[in-house]
Amino acid sequence: MNALETRTRAARDAGRKLLLPYVTGGVTDDWGDLLRAAVDAGADAIEIGFPFSDPTLDGPVIQQSSDQALRRGATTRRILDEIARVAPPVPVIAFSYANLVLRPGADAYCAALADAGVGGLIVPDLPVDEMAPVAAAAQAHALDLALLAAPSTPLRRCADIARRSRGFVYAVSLMGTTGARSRPHESARELVRCLREETDLPVVLGFGIAAPGQAAEAAGYADGIAVGSALMRRLLDGATTAQLGAFLAQLRAALEPAG
Amino acid sequence: MDHLLPGPKTAVSRRPTGLGRFGEYGGRFVPESLVPACAEVEQAFTDAWADPLFRAELRHVLAIYVGRPTPVTPAARLSAELGVNLLLKREDLAHTGSHKINNVLGQALLARRMGKRRLIAETGAGQHGVATATAGALLGMPTTVLMGERDIERQQLNVFRMTMLGAEVIPVTSGTRTLKDACSEALRHWVTSVEDSYYCLGSAMGPHPYPWMVREFQRVIGDEARTQCAADLATGTPDFVVACVGGGSNAAGTFAGFVDTPALLVGVEAAGGAAISAGSPGVLHGFRSKVLQDEHGQIAEAHSIAAGLDYPGVGPEHAYLADLGRASYVCVDDAEVLAATHRLARTEGILCALESAHAVAWVIRAAGDGTIPPDATVLLTLSGRGDKDMATLMELS
Ligand SMILES: Cc1ncc(COP(=O)(O)O)c(C=O)c1O
Numbered sequence: 310m311n312a313l314e315t316r317t318r319a320a321r322d323a324g325r326k327l328l329l330p331y332v333t334g335g336v337t338d339d340w341g342d343l344l345r346a347a348v349d350a351g352a353d354a355i356e357i358g359f360p361f362s363d364p365t366l367d368g369p370v371i372q373q374s375s376d377q378a379l380r381r382g383a384t385t386r387r388i389l390d391e392i393a394r395v396a397p398p399v400p401v402i403a404f405s406y407a408n409l410v411l412r413p414g415a416d417a418y419c420a421a422l423a424d425a426g427v428g429g430l431i432v433p434d435l436p437v438d439e440m441a442p443v444a445a446a447a448q449a450h451a452l453d454l455a456l457l458a459a460p461s462t463p464l465r466r467c468a469d470i471a472r473r474s475r476g477f478v479y480a481v482s483l484m485g486t487t488g489a490r491s492r493p494h495e496s497a498r499e500l501v502r503c504l505r506e507e508t509d510l511p512v513v514l515g516f517g518i519a520a521p522g523q524a525a526e527a528a529g530y531a532d533g534i535a536v537g538s539a540l541m542r543r544l545l546d547g548a549t550t551a552q553l554g555a556f557l558a559q560l561r562a563a564l565e566p567a568g
Numbered sequence: 569m570d571h572l573l574p575g576p577k578t579a580v581s582r583r584p585t586g587l588g589r590f591g592e593y594g595g596r597f598v599p600e601s602l603v604p605a606c607a608e609v610e611q612a613f614t615d616a617w618a619d620p621l622f623r624a625e626l627r628h629v630l631a632i633y634v635g636r637p638t639p640v641t642p643a644a645r646l647s648a649e650l651g652v653n654l655l656l657k658r659e660d661l662a663h664t665g666s667h668k669i670n671n672v673l674g675q676a677l678l679a680r681r682m683g684k685r686r687l688i689a690e691t692g693a694g695q696h697g698v699a700t701a702t703a704g705a706l707l708g709m710p711t712t713v714l715m716g717e718r719d720i721e722r723q724q725l726n727v728f729r730m731t732m733l734g735a736e737v738i739p740v741t742s743g744t745r746t747l748k749d750a751c752s753e754a755l756r757h758w759v760t761s762v763e764d765s766y767y768c769l770g771s772a773m774g775p776h777p778y779p780w781m782v783r784e785f786q787r788v789i790g791d792e793a794r795t796q797c798a799a800d801l802a803t804g805t806p807d808f809v810v811a812c813v814g815g816g817s818n819a820a821g822t823f824a825g826f827v828d829t830p831a832l833l834v835g836v837e838a839a840g841g842a843a844i845s846a847g848s849p850g851v852l853h854g855f856r857s858k859v860l861q862d863e864h865g866q867i868a869e870a871h872s873i874a875a876g877l878d879y880p881g882v883g884p885e886h887a888y889l890a891d892l893g894r895a896s897y898v899c900v901d902d903a904e905v906l907a908a909t910h911r912l913a914r915t916e917g918i919l920c921a922l923e924s925a926h927a928v929a930w931v932i933r934a935a936g937d938g939t940i941p942p943d944a945t946v947l948l949t950l951s952g953r954g955d956k957d958m959a960t961l962m963e964l965s
């Protein structure tokens with residue numbers, strides 16, 4: 310078992326809900342500081358977005374943070390250098406896009422990630438049917454390739470995804486792009502239940518979780534949450550690293566069992 | 569042009585293999601949320617295309633509504649000037665003014681058969697948007713068209729046409745604000761409305777089954793032209809078959825009719841959007857093909873005077889035909905295109921779309937430099953009429 314999955318399983322087995330903040334790599338000068346702040350706020354792992362010019366799965370906020378990072382000259386190499394420099398004490402998961410992986414070649418890409426200390430990989434436009442070459446490369450470099458399941462995923466496909474995912478399974482809470490919503494989709498609970506029947510991997514819920522109340526609700530049925538747009542929205546609006554850390558600490562608190 | 573190979577009788581223009589593969593290209597690189605929707609379209613199209621009733625219904629609509637078959641017009645005066653025998657397959661005469669309607673009516677009938685109630689489309693030049701708005705009106709299906717802000721500015725006439733037809737046009741403000749961003753936005757829009765909406769994709773690209781399905785709906789161009797040539801030409805088939813290539817639907821449909829003949833197939837790209845001539849393998853908008861990109865894998869911006877060719881990728885079957893050597897891909901620049909537009913207008917009385925003028929421009933060049941030998945027969949698909957481009961042309965003259 311790779312380091313990321315060891316970590317996620319250990320947390321889950323200890324009854325700790327996972328908090329996975331998302332940060333677009335290169336979005337600001339001091340984005341590396343945000344990684345440290347996230348760890349201090351209780352993040353169990355950090356998703357780093359590798360900005361892509363055409364992010365079909367991302368809503369307006371992550372589109373904007375990706376555009377900003379690209380304008381600032383973000384590249385895979387520079388982001389990896391910063392990750393290696395900061396070397397956060399929790400696993401780092403690369404949130405990428407298929408073309409960024411396939412351009413250098415899946416093996417070279419995964420090797421570079423592993424070298425920088427990255428432990429996991431999510432490629433949202435690489436569904437289970439297309440994953441084989443990347444999955445092999447990830448495994449060869451001890452990276453966990455975590456797969457997404459959506460409310461529209463049929464049961465049998467959920468089983469396949471659950472079986473082939475590594476690190477955790479990412480349950481997409483709603484039919485839509487990344488971005489804060491007032492209320493997660495009702496089908497999120499049902500999706501998590503289906504995935505649980507198929508796997509004992511931790512199931513992390515993501516997309517649209519923006520506030521402590523939603524985090525607490527999600528903690529009632531999932532093993533953890535991923536939070537991206539809500540964090541990047543604040544960052545783009547000018548929040549300081551300390552404020553962003555405080556926001557994550559609120560979410561962390563909301564994930565703890567009441568009383 | 570020594571890379572123009574004679575056409576081998578390779579088994580191409582068939583159904584793609586596996587998950588929409590044309591050689592190493594194609595596939596279905598979409599977010600998991602959309603995989604079931606793509607699979608549903610694939611299943612529905614496979615059934616419909618094997619159903620004689622569906623085919624008959626589509627044939628009927630294409631005849632009584634679109635005005636098919638479109639004629640093949642000998643370009644007599646231009647032919648005399650060029651010293652070749654140029655024939656124009658007149659998609660500009662199809663209802664709504666371009667070949668886009670062939671594909672759209674096929675998909676809209678499919679959407680209705682699937683029980684979908686709304687249509688979503690992306691558009692660049694606006695021709696596909698107009699065609700989809702038209703089908704939406706014809707079948708009583710509310711239609712939403714995603715269009716880049718920059719394209720909205722340069723194709724105002726088509727925006728107004730879509731509105732007249734009752735469609736909602738949503739401006740896309742992200743990225744380069746052109747066709748590529750409209751495609752991304754259409755996929756995002758589809759994710760949120762997949763229950764009742766059908767994504768009517770406008771070219772032979774996108775996730776499986778779209779490249780295959782769109783080619784099948786457009787093959788009426790090539791099939792008709794082949795029959796028309798067989799009736800009119802002593803040789804039966806033309807020596808050259810030429811079409812412009814944006815996403816590649818009019819070319820794919822045209823080539824499909826001639827792929828098993830000795831005709832040389834030539835796809836003409838815009839110099840600023842030449843995915844095959846200048847691109848490299850990559851994944852964009854759900855499929856693997858040749859794309860314009862930088863060393864890091866970021867997609868590059870395309871630049872063409874023709875909004876419909878302003879796309880950094882190309883349908884996967886074209887990348888495959890290029891690798892096989894069954895079709896050749898060339899490019900022409902904006903200046904050649906403008907000259908060709910004027911020349912066709914003056915010699916034949918046909919104001920064609922700037923996209924289509926790319927094909928004309930290449931024939932003019934190739935006849936001049938001997939790539940097309942004297943007296944060779946050239947079938948050229950004139951994909952659309954030029955009304956939409958008059959504002960652009962007025963600004964330039
Ligand atoms: C008249 C015309 N021709 C050609 C194209 C390019 O599309 P395709 O390559 O799919 O035929 C367009 C696209 O908008 C068009 O409007």
